[in-house]
Amino acid sequence: MTTTDLDGGPDRGPQPPRALIVTLLGLYVRELGGWISVSGLIRLMAAAGVDEQAVRSALTRLKRRGIVESERRGGVAGYALSTYAGRVLELGDRRIFAARPDSERDWVVVVFSVPESERQRRHTLRARLSWLGFGTVASGVWIAPGHLAQDTREALLAEGLEPYVDLFRAEYLAFGDPVAKVAQWWDLDALEQLYDDFLDAHGPALRRWGRAGAEVPSGAEAFADHLRALTAWRRLPYLDPGLPTDLLPEDWSGTRAAETFFALHHTLAGPAHDFVTAQAAASRPG
Template sequence: MSELTGAPDRGALPPRALIITVLGLYVREAGGWISVSALIRLMAATGVDEQAVRSALTRLKKRGIVEAERRGGAAGYALSAYARQVLEVGDRRIFARPGSDDRDWVVVVFSVPESERAKRHALRSRLSWLGFGTVANGVWIAPAHIADDTREVLVQDGLEPYVDLFRAEYLAFGEPAAKVARWWDLTTLQDLYAAFEAEYAPVLRRWVATGAADSTDARAEAFGDYVRALTAWRRLPFLDPGLPADLLPSPWSGTAAAETFFALRDRLEARAHDYVTEGQAPAAARRG
């Protein structure tokens, strides 16, 4: 699951992470399939060459994210059913502004037999992916607004027999902000948001300065910048449980990072989409 939502903390974005972003943004709306040649064209605008695209597709196929499929005589790849499900859950987190005023919590209490270690690892991985913090062994917590996603993911992965799910209110003892700082690694999350802001605030300023130029080159640039920004962003909402502002360190770098991401989205999304459709990149999906 982290393959579909994760992105590196620092440095260059790997080709397969950029490809997953393109699959989630554009291939689903075109029927869930794209030709290899069309994907190579699109990925060139993000700085990924043909060999890297083909290598990344092979790895994504091995992980069950895409399936090789020919349509209309063209070689291509279709999203797996598993990938579609995870991407749908991801949309609700990635494109929602972080933060909530909800004072209730969802608490997961689980116990997995030693003979089923793989299930225990999978459960911890899923809870981390959903943004849960750790209270104690087998007791994890998150703001109540992610309860529905939690239920859906646990059932989808067959992990619900090991879990009890509670809705709770913190009564005592101690300061909630101090408890939250123990349950989540907010320092690392603060650093990740700051790194995103440092990388993409200059990109936003460049687009604000250049205005709304409308040409194929401008649309290709918009596509590349938007895909890179979204790839860097999409991991952060899963690390961030969406805590109330008064429980977070002040100042909180996530606020500026979110403003930058959504401003870039507003400025680039339509032009990026136009770049995809003007080349009829996913059109083969409709010919099959």
């Protein structure tokens, strides 16, 4: 399970309201007790440039997917996070905000075989491994850096896919150049383009707020920039397995994208949090 499962997977172009709402749920609503009023959510999303109709439409879709549940508190209409969504978001914290090891040389290898009669399970397994960041060595043999072993084990167990899989830790001994092999196993060009897109979209916000002598961002502005940056960023740690730097192309844009995201997060998280807390408090029952 990944946080992208909650909002329907990656999108290119403008961020859909459902993805922004999932980010808000994961970053703030869990801290607020797992519930937020409809009016509070609409007000917060308006600060991010999303109109009320789009918010209500996205909430309907998220409710249908089992991400949120309608719940009234003190006569106030609102939405609560489902148990499923809470579990996925908790697991996502580790992947999205954790620092990646930079020098490890062990690998986790998945070898699987799924009967033709269970073709859908094969599709699910491949999709899950892709979202975990695995590369493809051969049909039925997928590989990722060793630090993903625990995430992989948990994901396969959660999906009931373990009967089809053997899971190994491994060391690459021979016979190719590891840098060339990594470029075969992963589509690094496509991944770097995603990082470049992130830098193009969110680098200006860091230059605006992070330069020396910059004004302190207002709560609403901090919230909007933080929400959009995190919504764009939270997909990338699932697509990027966190390969050692010396196996990546020179001037890897993923490094600059990570620095940009964490600098924005450090700058904007405080005022954004205060803004959300104030807006949510104004709409809570009683």
